[in-house]
Amino acid sequence: MILVTGGAGYIGSHAVKALLQKNCAVLVFDNLSAGHELAVPEGAVLVKGDLLDPGAIGEALQRYPVTLVMHFAAHSIVPESVQDPLLSYRNIAGTVNLLSAMRQAGVQRLVFSSTAAVYGEPVKLPIPEDHPLAPTNPYGQSKAWIETILAQLHRSTGLSYISLRYFNAAGADPEGELGEDHHPETHLIPLVLKTALGQRDKIYIYGRDYPTADGTAVRDYIHVTDLIEAHLLAMEVLQEERAVQGVYNLGHQRGYSVLEVINAARKVTGREIPAEPAPRRPGDPSILIAASEKIKRELGWRTRFTALDEIIATAWAWYRRHPGGY
Numbered sequence: 001m002i003l004v005t006g007g008a009g010y011i012g013s014h015a016v017k018a019l020l021q022k023n024c025a026v027l028v029f030d031n032l033s034a035g036h037e038l039a040v041p042e043g044a045v046l047v048k049g050d051l052l053d054p055g056a057i058g059e060a061l062q063r064y065p066v067t068l069v070m071h072f073a074a075h076s077i078v079p080e081s082v083q084d085p086l087l088s089y090r091n092i093a094g095t096v097n098l099l100s101a102m103r104q105a106g107v108q109r110l111v112f113s114s115t116a117a118v119y120g121e122p123v124k125l126p127i128p129e130d131h132p133l134a135p136t137n138p139y140g141q142s143k144a145w146i147e148t149i150l151a152q153l154h155r156s157t158g159l160s161y162i163s164l165r166y167f168n169a170a171g172a173d174p175e176g177e178l179g180e181d182h183h184p185e186t187h188l189i190p191l192v193l194k195t196a197l198g199q200r201d202k203i204y205i206y207g208r209d210y211p212t213a214d215g216t217a218v219r220d221y222i223h224v225t226d227l228i229e230a231h232l233l234a235m236e237v238l239q240e241e242r243a244v245q246g247v248y249n250l251g252h253q254r255g256y257s258v259l260e261v262i263n264a265a266r267k268v269t270g271r272e273i274p275a276e277p278a279p280r281r282p283g284d285p286s287i288l289i290a291a292s293e294k295i296k297r298e299l300g301w302r303t304r305f306t307a308l309d310e311i312i313a314t315a316w317a318w319y320r321r322h323p324g325g326y
């Protein structure tokens with residue numbers, strides 16, 4: 001059985017669906033603080049619990065025959081974590097509780113959801129995995145520290161793990177059943193599409209004076225289906241080999257500017273999408289693009305959604321069917 005923490009959230013729910021399609025038994029552990037019960041695909045067992053409660057996660061791992069964990073659960077709203085860093089640092093506490101419960105239950109395999117935010121302002125582009133880690137916000141710092149904890153456990157207890165550093169996750173289940181429904185929403189593509197739906201008056205463009213072709217910040221958008229494919233490959237390696245330690249970027253090695261995203265969304269939706277310039281947000285790097293050769297070379301990862309229009313079109317299809325979310 002595969003334990004998916006945060007399996008009621010945006011990316012975790014897509015993982016649950018993919019695992020069920022591969023005939024894996026799935027246990028979801030989620031406190032529903034940001035997730036949705038309706039996002040948990042039918043066929044998975046849902047335990048409502050908080051990773052900050054060591055007893056709850058300990059009990060779940062004692063009760064179900066889990067062999068591998070995909071750990072998505074985290075508070076991940078960056079602006080909130082800048083205001084209240086403990087929101088991010090509690091992710092470390094939750095992860096330590098999870099790792100203790102795994103050790104007690106003899107579960108030694110983990111796929112961890114890390115982030116491009118561990119790198120901070122890049123000194124080299126595209127960003128390779130061995131780029132210095134200098135996070136500029138508590139969220140990125142918490143993920144970097146968790147990676148350190150995982151490396152130490154690997155050395156001392158033989159924990160087998162793969163940490164996947166996602167760049168900007170985007171898009172929705174191509175079958176239209178699952179999508180991104182965050183409150184508050186802070187990600188660009190959902191905000192642009194909610195503007196297209198008329199749920200917001202306009203989209204703010206934070207910074208028009210970055211050293212990029214059109215002056216707006218550039219990010220590497222990766223479709224959630226492709227992210228999950230990487231998790232399935234990581235799972236295979238962890239199941240086939242012992243004492244695995246892997247850290248991989250998940251991105252396309254291709255960036256799009258905020259303006260390019262807005263223009264692509266205008267094309268996909270056929271709607272106007274008013275946009276207004278606003279000052280830069282502190283700590284927002286100008287360009288984040290992943291070097292993504294390592295996972296292609298070592299795990300044979302291939303991406304299905306390479307065009308920005310396609311990524312946006314899957315998200316748009318979901319928002320049109322679910323304008324109020326789940």
Ligand SMILES: NC(=O)c1ccc[n+]([C@@H]2O[C@H](COP(=O)([O-])OP(=O)(O)OC[C@H]3O[C@@H](n4cnc5c(N)ncnc54)[C@H](O)[C@@H]3O)[C@@H](O)[C@H]2O)c1
Nearest residue numbers: 006008009010011031032033034035051073074076113169
């Ligand atoms: N969305 C992105 O672009 C992106 C980029 C990089 C990394 N990540 C990471 O990927 C993971 C999933 O992101 P997402 O966008 O799906 O987030 P999400 O907020 O949609 O999902 C997280 C889920 O974890 C649950 N959760 C949070 N704290 C918990 C706790 N203490 N105990 C139990 N459940 C808890 C929430 O209820 C939610 O269902 C996170 O770890 C995030 O940091 C996301």
